[in-house]
Amino acid sequence: MKPKHSYAYLDLEAKREIRRKVLKALAIPGHQVPFASREMPLARGWGTGGLQLTLSLVGPQDVVKVIDQGADDSVNAANLRRFIAQVSGARTTTDTLEATLIQSRHRIPEERLQEGQILILQVPIPEPLRYVEPSDARARELHALGDYSLLWVDLFEEHLRHGRSRKGAAYPVLVHGRYGMDPSPLPRWDLPKLHLAAHITLFGAGREKRLYAVPPYTRVEPLAFVDRPFQPEPILGSCRRSGCRHVFLNAIPQEDGSLAYEISDQGYMEKLLAGKTSGPLFVEKEHG
Amino acid sequence: MAEETPLLELVKVCKAYGDRWALKNVSLKLYPQEVLGVVGASGSGKTTLLKILYLQETAQGEYRLNVPGWEGRNLLLLSRYEQPAARHYLAMVYQDAAQALRMGFAALTNVAEPLVLRGERRFGVLAAEAQEALERADFPLERAGDPPASLSGGERQRVQIAKALVQKPLAVLLDEPTTGLDLLVQATFLDTLRRLKRQLGMSLILVSHDLSVVRAVADRIVVLYQGEVVEEGLADQVLEDPRHPFTQDLVAARL
Numbered sequence: 001m002k003p004k005h006s007y008a009y010l011d012l013e014a015k016r017e018i019r020r021k022v023l024k025a026l027a028i029p030g031h032q033v034p035f036a037s038r039e040m041p042l043a044r045g046w047g048t049g050g051l052q053l054t055l056s057l058v059g060p061q062d063v064v065k066v067i068d069q070g071a072d073d074s075v076n077a078a079n080l081r082r083f084i085a086q087v088s089g090a091r092t093t094t095d096t097l098e099a100t101l102i103q104s105r106h107r108i109p110e111e112r113l114q115e116g117q118i119l120i121l122q123v124p125i126p127e128p129l130r131y132v133e134p135s136d137a138r139a140r141e142l143h144a145l146g147d148y149s150l151l152w153v154d155l156f157e158e159h160l161r162h163g164r165s166r167k168g169a170a171y172p173v174l175v176h177g178r179y180g181m182d183p184s185p186l187p188r189w190d191l192p193k194l195h196l197a198a199h200i201t202l203f204g205a206g207r208e209k210r211l212y213a214v215p216p217y218t219r220v221e222p223l224a225f226v227d228r229p230f231q232p233e234p235i236l237g238s239c240r241r242s243g244c245r246h247v248f249l250n251a252i253p254q255e256d257g258s259l260a261y262e263i264s265d266q267g268y269m270e271k272l273l274a275g276k277t278s279g280p281l282f283v284e285k286e287h288g
Numbered sequence: 289m290a291e292e293t294p295l296l297e298l299v300k301v302c303k304a305y306g307d308r309w310a311l312k313n314v315s316l317k318l319y320p321q322e323v324l325g326v327v328g329a330s331g332s333g334k335t336t337l338l339k340i341l342y343l344q345e346t347a348q349g350e351y352r353l354n355v356p357g358w359e360g361r362n363l364l365l366l367s368r369y370e371q372p373a374a375r376h377y378l379a380m381v382y383q384d385a386a387q388a389l390r391m392g393f394a395a396l397t398n399v400a401e402p403l404v405l406r407g408e409r410r411f412g413v414l415a416a417e418a419q420e421a422l423e424r425a426d427f428p429l430e431r432a433g434d435p436p437a438s439l440s441g442g443e444r445q446r447v448q449i450a451k452a453l454v455q456k457p458l459a460v461l462l463d464e465p466t467t468g469l470d471l472l473v474q475a476t477f478l479d480t481l482r483r484l485k486r487q488l489g490m491s492l493i494l495v496s497h498d499l500s501v502v503r504a505v506a507d508r509i510v511v512l513y514q515g516e517v518v519e520e521g522l523a524d525q526v527l528e529d530p531r532h533p534f535t536q537d538l539v540a541a542r543l
Contacts, residue, residue, distance in 0.1 A: 145369070149405045153390075156404060157397045159411055160433065225411035 008055045009087040014038050018056040018211075022202060025213035030175025031143070032126050037209040047080060047105060048206030050122035054084055054103045057118065062090040065099035070107040070250070070264035077105075094267045097279045106169075108190040110247045110265045111279040113199035115216060121184045123205040126212065128172045128182035148172070148180040151223055159228055168233070174221050175214060183220075189232040189248045193282040194220040237261035242272045247283070293354050294319050295491055296341075296459055301349030301364075303336055303515075310336040311347065311515045318459055321489040323481075325506030325523060327499060327538065333515040334495045338463050340364075341493065342380050343371045353377055355458060376406070379452030383464040385444035388451065391437040395422065395447045398436065402455045417454055424488075425450040426480045442473035449480065459491040466501050478504045499538060503527055511535050 006012060014036070021035040040048040058064065064084050068077035072094040080103060085092050093099050096109040105122045113119060129139040132150040142148070151172045158165045165171065169185040173194070183191060184203055194201060194214055201214040214220055224230035238245040240260045247268065249261040263269040271278045294317035303311040311333045318324050328334045339345035343363060351363040355377055363374050379402075382388045389398045399418035408414055422432055427446040436444050445465055452460045462481075466474040482505055484490050496502050502509060502523070509526045511519040511534065518532040530536045 149401075152404045152409070153393070153397060153401050156400055156411065156414060157393050160394055160397060160415065225414075226409050228411045 005087065007088065008058055009041075009083075010038060010052065010055050014052075015056040018052055021211055022053065022057075022213065025202070025211055026200070026215045028179070029215055029218045030173075030179030030181040030212060032210040032212045034209055035211050037206045040206065041083070042079070044207040045124065046076060047103070047122040049204030049208075049211065050103045050105070050120050050206075051080060051084075051204075052206060053120045053202050053204040053211065054101055055088070057120075058084060058088045058090050058101060060089045062088070062100045063098055064088075064090045064092050065094060065096065065102045065267070066092075066104070067102070067107060067109070067266070068105045070109075070248070071266045073266070094270065096265075096267050106185045106187070107248070107264060108186065108193045108201075108282070110263075110268045110281050110283070112282050113197065115198045117199040119199055119201045121186070121201065121203045123182070123184040123203045123210075124207075125170065126182055126203065126205040126208050126210040128170070128180045130182075143179065146178060148174070148223070151180060155223055155225070159225065164228070164231065165224075172223050174219075174223060176218050177221075180223075181212060181214075181220075187233060187248060188222070188230075189283075191220070191222050191230075192232065196220075239263045239269070242269060244272065247281070292319050295354050296493075297350075297352045297354075298341070299350040299352075301337075301340060301347050301351065303333075303340065303345065303347040309515050311340070314349075314512075314515070314517055316510055316517065316520075318491055318493055320491055321485070322508065323485060323492045323494060323506045325502035325509040326493060326495040326512060327497070327502055327509055327535075328512030329497060329534075329538075331514075332512040334497075334512055335463065336515075337512065338380070338461055338493075338495055341461055342378055343375050353458065376455070377458040379455050379457040379460045381445065381448045381452055381460060381462045381465050383467050385436055385441075385448055388448055389436045389444065392435050394433045394435055395427070395439065395443075395450075396432045398447055399450045399454050402451060418450070421450040421454040422447070424453055424484065426476075440473075441469050442477060445469070445477055446480070449484070453484070453488075459493060462492060462494045462496075464496050464498075465494070467496070467498065474501065481505055499527065511538070 017036050021033045025033045038052060040051055066077045066081040068074040081092050096111045101118050103120045127139055129142060132154050133139045155165060168187060170182050171188050173181050173183050173191060175181045196217050198216055200216055204211045222230040235245050235249060237249060239249060239262050241262060244263060248264045250264045252260045252262055254260050268278060296318040298314060298316050301311055301314045326334055340347045347364055366374060396418045399421050400414040403414055403417060423429060425446040427450055436447055466477055494502060494506055506523045509523045510517055513534040519526055519535050527539060530539050
């Protein structure tokens with residue numbers, strides 16, 4: 001029987017288009033490349049950009065990991081993983097080190113990614129200037145001029161009001177000293193992981209029809225004043241299951257109004273609980 | 289004064305919108321540490337003149353700034369990508385503060401913005417310089433963290449002045465800065481302008497329809513009428529002994 005769709009769901013032309021745009025994005029680190037975003041069998045805003053990137057890159061020999069907020073078993077991640085496996089025949093895993101393709105929303109795994117691994121992030125708003133410059137045409141001009149002073153003005157205001165930046169996500173970074181980039185909903189904790197990383201990071205925004213990339217060993221610097229250095233989120237507790245306090249923790253509201261903490265990267269926590277040795281971490285242990 | 293080189297010079301500038309002339313052969317000079325008043329009725333070309341001076345509008349003619357590196361260059365021929373560099377030497381104060389200020393950001397941030405645009409990346413320096421400029425503009429410092437949206441009209445104008453001061457510009461352009469303020473606030477604002485001129489030797493171009501405002505601050509006056517300069521001279525001279533019928537009407541029409 002003739003299959004109802006071509007390999008990995010997208011037709012050849014669509015995949016070729018996306019791969020060409022990925023190459024362009026890798027050639028101009030941090031630059032947003034428009035691409036022909038297709039209709040996908042899930043709603044815009046649920047990771048269609050990331051999914052199109054994954055499907056245009058995946059092959060039967062690949063090993064795919066999908067996470068959402070660090071968790072492999074959340075509904076969206078599980079659905080995406082099942083779909084990718086079904087249309088591509090690729091094997092799936094929850095082990096960061098084993099995966100060749102990792103599609104993620106919100107997090108970069110704690111274990112250090114290696115050369116040859118590709119991290120694909122689902123992006124809601126690709127434009128770092130969106131909040132400070134409402135006109136897209138003007139924003140593109142500012143990118144062309146390399147003029148990110150509006151982001152600095154915004155940063156100044158935050159430091160003035162709160163003594164620090166309170167951006168939990170979408171903290172603007174400068175890629176390769178040239179393009180300002182919105183690092184998707186990554187927490188500040190994950191931004192240093194992008195700097196001079198060995199792996200490829202791709203960002204796909206399906207609704208906004210843009211993709212961008214950080215090639216391996218590229219400088220990624222969060223914007224910060226010389227006398228007010230960039231700071232990742234502090235760790236406020238310790239994991240209720242493993243007792244760890246050296247990686248990013250999720251805060252889980254409790255019935256009595258207090259907060260419990262749990263490791264956000266579920267694949268890493270499973271390894272810890274099973275007593276397996278994990279790979280080297282992006283952020284080396286500082287607190288026991 | 290005549291042998292001094294002007295800071296800023298317009299030579300025979302013409303501007304037409306469609307087939308209607310907004311400015312015809314306008315020439316003017318601004319000398320160092322001088323306040324030049326530009327007077328004219330609505331529709332006389334005041335706003336167009338300011339837009340041209342601030343490089344927001346194209347025109348025919350010549351426009352020169354006497355700054356190292358820019359001698360002999362006609363600013364009216366600059367591309368839009370060269371314009372920002374030339375605009376660094378000028379600062380504009382608008383009648384409506386919302387045109388120049390980010391109404392939702394703190395006053396201090398607004399004042400620091402031009403420094404950020406020039407590449408200052410030290411928070412401490414930015415905050416200190418912005419605060420100093422606000423102080424110079426007689427802005428109540430305890431309100432420095434408030435956004436202009438919650439400030440009074442007079443305070444907003446002071447934020448604009450501070451924003452201009454922090455740039456250490458060659459000349460400040462003021463577009464009807466006191467229109468819409470009550471008389472007392474107008475008077476104190478003009479006091480601040482006079483003091484800044486005396487202390488810092490600032491050069492100003494003050495555009496207004498209000499003769500009493502111009503008389504209070506200006507050294508020289510240029511009268512615009514239907515896009516042309518009809519009278520020019522020392523402030524007292526023009527106001528005491530107006531030659532052109534329009535100026536005579538204007539002076540006679542004072543309340």
